[in-house]
Amino acid sequence: MAERAVVHEVPYYAQWESAELVRAIIEGEVDAAEDPRWGQSGAATPEEYAWWSWRLCGVACLRMALDHWWGLAPRALTLAGECVAAGAYVREGDGLRGLIHTPFAAYARQRWGLAAEARELAPQEIAGEVVDGRLVMLSVHPSIRHPAGPEPVRRGGHLVLAVGATDTALVIHNPSGFPGESQAFAHVPWPSFGPFYAGRGIVLGPPAAQ
Template identity: 55%
Template structure:
């Protein structure tokens, strides 16, 4: 989604995932991949596409608002039930979404596993609701490392 946002060609998913695994950005578990490893992902994104990719092990909502306001995108670790805004998610984090916009009313997310026409593209999540799902960590992406 970030590549498309900045006009980079978007490779097909399987070769892209294979390349990410080779770069150490994902953990392989048999035929599955589990969990993105932030630092190798950031190094790969910078090397491969020249993107700015800053790992943020502690990331406050105010910083999300500020970074997106600067024209950056923010990968956020949230619980997967953010797609339906469950009242009480069983945990925070473990699923990545892309913060693409903000306002006083909340953050706009692209969630690859969100519900089409509901929580997949430009889904508004109020700041108070984000707190229930967000693990407080992520990666800030920019169009270049400069």
Template identity: 55%
Template sequence: MTAPMIKHPVPYYSQWESAALVPEFITGTRSAADDPLWPKSGADTAAEYAFWAPRMCGVACLRMTLDHLGHPVPPSVPLVRNLVEAGAYVCDGDTVQGLIYAPFADHVTDRWGIPAIPTRDLPTAEISRHLQAGRLVMISVHKTIRHPETTEPPTRGGHLVLAVGASEESVMIHNPSGLPGTSQEYAPVPWHRLEQFYAGRGVVVG
């Protein structure tokens, strides 16, 4: 994969309000309901925030994209509510299906005028091509990509990260559930390792 280095200046957003506390949230040593910054999410209660925070990787990617493209960035939970109305999340009690790419992409285009293309067949070479063309790419990976060199994921996909840069050796991601100081912002993932985590699908935006 031969391409010049590209690194888009994309602000980082975690799917939790307190990005520094992500290690505690993902290990369960602290409940999301105890996130001291939860009111910033726009949720009505800490419980509502705690329900959605583990599920808001796609919303975090959207917020990063909006900020990068110069749009006002709404709080996360109101964005979730809008996406539920748009059919991008389908709720059945405590079960949530989503993020569903097609209605998500339609909503992004309709509301903000941002081109968004969902794709179920997105080879890694295409990720690089889109980045070189100035776009961002939301890609479906296994959540353990926060440790790309030391983890053998049990499956591919299930978690959305935002590809924001690329070189010949690696893709750079903003990971909404990454670890502070190591795998949140501009985290490099070697292309050969990405294949182990990546489900081959995503949404091209911008």
């Protein structure tokens, strides 16, 4: 799929502060409020952290991109609050709508100086963007952590960051991937990628000065 193999050395962040606990949290063995590093998120309480942690895949992707290009990763809840103010998240009672791609891209441009565009992308376009030095936030089904498993009943609902592309696989950082299996630099074979992918994403590029 990619004309040449490229994998960018992007730092990895999970959407939970303790990346090693992601499997246990997702499988219900550990409550997110019990994450011992919850305070590093910027949340005021473990309960606030737990509520947000299930909704921070897009924020985790942004933290990775900011650390890659700016050398900093602001606290997750700080970024989440800014995304709410920018209209990229919308609180709806006890729920949350988002991450909404177009206002998020505007926020990434205005707040962080990144090149950012929300658009539909064919798989070959994703590869081209990555080979050209950009990172791509992609809307996929969260079960992409098991690309060899059953096809999901729907596409989208979760965001991962494309950090590399080869002839055989898309290389992603998955904020809800399992430690040692599908978190950082996870290879998703191109034939397996389609059933998970919603066909849209947010292309992120470096600050203009770089």
